[in-house]
Amino acid sequence: MTPAAFEHPPVAAILALGVTQIIGYGTLYYSFSILAPDMARGLDWSQEWIFGALSAALLIGGLVAPAMGKWIDRFGAGRVMTSGSAIAAAALAACALAPGKIAFVIALIAIETASNLVQYAAAFALLVQTQPRLAQRSITYLTLIGGFASTIFWPITTTLHAHLSWQNVYFIFAALNLLVCLPIHAWLAHSAGDTGTREKAGATRRVEPGLPAAARTPAFVLMVTGFALESFVNAALLVHMVPVMSALGLGAMAVMVGTLFGPSQVLSRFINMVLGGGLPQLTLAIISAMLLPTALVILLVTAPSVAGALVFAVIFGLGSGLSSIVQGVLPLALFGSDGYGQRQGKVISARLVVSSTAPFALAFLIGNVGISWSLTITAMLGTVAVAAFLAIRRLMRTSAPAEVALARGEP
Template identity: 50%
Template sequence: MHTTKVPAGIVSALGVTQIIGYGTLYYSFSILAPGMANDLGISLERVFAVFSVSLFIGGLSAPFIGRHMDKIGAATVMTLGSALAAFTLALCAWSPSVSLFALAIVLLEVSSGMVQYQAAFATLVESEPRTASRSITYLTLIGGFASTIFWPIAATLTGYLSWREIYLVFAALNLLVCMPLHYWIMRDGRSSSKTDETRTREVVVGALELQARRRGMLLVSLAFSLSGFTLAAILAHMVPMLGAIGLGSAAVVIGSLFGPAQVMSRLINMVFGKSLSPPALAIVSAALMVVGAVILGLSGDWLPGAVAFAVCLGLGSGINSIAQGSLPLYLFGSAGYGAITGKMAAARLATGAAAPFAFAAAMNHFGTAISLFVFAALGTLGILAFVAVASSARRDRVT
């Protein structure tokens, strides 16, 4: 009988590469953006506009990347992605003009799609399809420390190095740490498939019948897009928004609760969440984010309300990352997993790219409380879409 243990070595290696991948390519940007703006002679808003456009284009590249994961292997894509990430970080560091800087940031987001969660989840599904859901939980638990580690690292480095020099350090991390680890996973997968022929036939069958898959795909993409839109909007403005409603210096402390809450939700799910199906997990994650937004909208500058908001948002976001990997596997199976998650990522990232602008505009016109209620309503539509998917999957399992 074929063993289905969680591939601890691969999960650990991917944990390291996810911390570096998210830390260098995503979380550090907000810390380094003021230095970029000063150096390039443009406004901070313009730097973030470039970042938003790059997130949108990065999202559009996700289906193409997903298809190639199925063709040549997710670990191969991740190895190439590490090389591209290192190259584009170096290109950013060198860029003598705003236009070349913008191009480099766009390429950076494309490389992000090749090395971050979407690719890592596909690698775990390829490695051990039957334990992939558990492996995804373990991986997101490790990856949750990316912001906790890299925000302080980036902030400390700005005291000694320019943003260009910091990006060269980050390029070296992607080239010398991430690329060899991804290459090792790729080689390990190839050698395992040669020695163990049953691996190539081992698949997870999806809960949805073939005729229900198109509707399921649309519903899941819509649900993740709506909940992701709500999260991206609020997260981008979290600390300034808390300060603006009257929480002053406490805003940073309250905002910092988000990261630990994310990790805590993944830990709770790892220990107690075995009885929850992926559709139920997705519903809980979307509901927590909506509840958080409603609490803040109602409580205003009341400190316990703001704390509850940050914790709920963090808990929901943490579980959401797990659901993004485990729900497509549960519904559609392991065959063609890369292409399926690529399409979903495109919808989620493309809509999420516009979220910070939309929320800022809403706050300017309607105020913080009403904006939170509007975005909570969008998140509620996401919950309803997840509920529809769950009932459809249950019906197909029964029949």
């Protein structure tokens, strides 16, 4: 039996991280769409400009993500997340206090930059640094908990906003990051530091790369391409899901269909936790990538059928939920635990840069070529993501025999 078979996932760390991920995604991301109309009125902006500012902030956050990855490898994910909680709290407060549009945009950029320091990428790195051999299982458990962020924070934000201004809601969210997330991250940083000391005494806990050295660079490019295209499809459809289904003739049923997306995300993570333990991570990546264009094709072929739209929402949610897991575990399986943070920073950068353009790109396509062609093009991009992951599998099969031959001195 492998050493990992005698180890147990860090349950306390996973539960604690689950709390901070729910708060992190809920306060820094999911709350924005609910508060945006009030923000627009207060700043005398249109909602289009408010969401444009969010896209710009996401883009800049993506550009600085590689630096975040280097900090994680150098200082430890726990320390980075502790600092990130303080920055997130300050950025939320600054956004609430912003006297005008320029100050608001600067604070929004700070919020999205802080997001990179406290959300999944950093949390995955902390689990890898704590117990590398158990990180794949731990990441699955964490994404299952984090999947409830929208379910919890959409109603919380709506309820708070019914009685408070968006500024006061942001002050409350700043306090959550400062008083709940920061102490948890500080505790995790201390625990990870102790574990790191033990790691130096036993290098056997490292996860070795699953790829031959010659295949790693092209495989990394293919992996980043696949993740970026998946993120594009996800981001485009999440923002436009209800309008797209309404345009396809579903009318008032579009909102009800859209509510199935979140539970389907959680369901996919639960199924993977129970049944996916023996599944290779690259196979999981291929499955998750295939589900997204498949869902779009079903929507196109069956519209305006409500049953077809329900199937679309469930399958799309399943693919999106699996994708969150894959983005944490596939880099670990292919490239090992050394330098994990830096690789995650590059992956996050590519994903955010591409996905920040997705809502605008799909809106532009719908306005110029119509809803059916727009969804067809989006499905084709999702298919390219599948091809990228399949190419990694082929690379693994062709590179391994070549490396063995080289080691033997054969031509």
